[in-house]
Amino acid sequence: MSFVLTDARIAPMTGGPLIDRGVIVVNGDRIAHVGHDLPAAHSGLPHHDLEGRLVTPGLIDCHTHLVFGGNRAGEFEARLNGASYADIAKAGGGIVSTMRATRALGADALTDQALPRLDALIAEGVTTVEIKSGYGLERDSELAMLRAARALGERRAVAVKTTYLGAHAVPPEYAGRADAYLDEVCLPTLDAAQAEGLVDAVDGFCEGIAFSPAQIARVFDRAQALGLPVKLHAEQLSHLGGTALAARYGALSADHVEYATEDDVRALAAAGTVAVLLPGAFYTLRERQAPPVRAFRDHGVPMALATDCNPGSSPLTSLLLAMNMGCTLFGLTPAEALMGVTAHAARALGLSDRGVIAPGMRADLAIWDVEAPAELAYRIGFNPLHQRIFGGAL
Ligand code: DI6
Ligand code: FE
Secondary structure (H helix, E strand, C coil), rough: EEEEEEEEEEECCCCCCCCEEEEEEEEEEEEEEECCCHHHHHEEEEEEEEEEEEEEEEECCCCCCCCCCCCCCCHHHHHHHCCCCHHHHHHHHHHHHHHHHHHHHCCCHHHHHHHHHHHHHHHEEEEEEEEEEECCCCCCHHHHHHHHHHHHHCCCCCCCEEEEEEECCCCHHHCCCCCHHHHHHHHHHHHHHHCCCCCCCEEEEEEEEEHHHHHHHHHHHHHHHHHEEEEEECCCHHHHHHHHHHCCCCCCEEEECCCCHHHHHHHHHHHEEEEEEEEHHHHCCCCCCCCCCHHHHHHCEEEEEEEEECCCCCCCCCCCHHHHHHHHHHHCCHHHHHCCCCCHHHHHHCCCCCCCCCCEEECCCECCCCCCHHHHCCCCCCCEECCCCCCCCC
């Protein structure tokens, strides 16, 4: 299938300016041409007149925990009554409560429960979504989560990238024995998942209520031995040194990073690591310390934005709302927010074939009923998507 989009207002996200009354030639699943004029060689293709609508790359949600069982509305109520996220985790709730609900489900049921969440993302123009494991915390259930995530990519026209997050929490059967959990469950399960071809990247939760930098380093060593890229939940609730560790391992991204210091920012810049900002979790947990956006900007650290969709700290299935929150809560510009869910999100996943509109890139596009790109971040709870193109398919 080849066709031409005409009278498009193109936000290429390459650093170049907006192209007004532009054309995009789609050839199969790739973009063949972008510009003001239609080359004669393509003029015979079917035309779709966009009547001046904005075209962006398909959106990329580069950090989600979309696959899980149950929900945690009860903890939402408990927090409103004064309990903290860390209190709830220490009392056996939090990630461990979702672990119980997730272990009770097989891969098929996990896929079914995640589909409405995925559909909400797709309805807003998402064409690539990263999905993490980390609520099984035992071999079979972690593998089931990864299989469920991959199955979501078969059920819908969307690209799914899977991340192994076995180092998300210490399950109750290993309470106080985090290193034994790593040796006996987390690392062998990573080997098994990789042998089954289920892993695109490896993540961990580096926090007082989860794993120390030294423990995360063990997971990263195994990932690197398997040839897998790493990323890390770092500096979300406190400063533990996860960001510097991520930079040392050349991580694709360091995520949350509210408590990152200027030295951490320098380390990320030197390593080329993306800072993934997750305002949904900041908002839900009513955190006070915003990530050091100005320092990221000053040091040239690319900032991505994602939903962090999960049942505990960020029950958010709107990437457009994440853009709005990134601006309102963290001080991003609307242009930075759009970079954060396109070009920089692609980079946070190590994907060089998407996130910008340029020849040779995947034809993943979102067509919007708006005039200015800033409108995407400006509105709250409104979806202006007109049409989505995934792999060249309208
Ligand atoms: N940080 C988060 O925001 C999520 N995981 C993590 O490591 C929260 C996971 C949850 O509360 O279920
Ligand atoms: Fe997360």
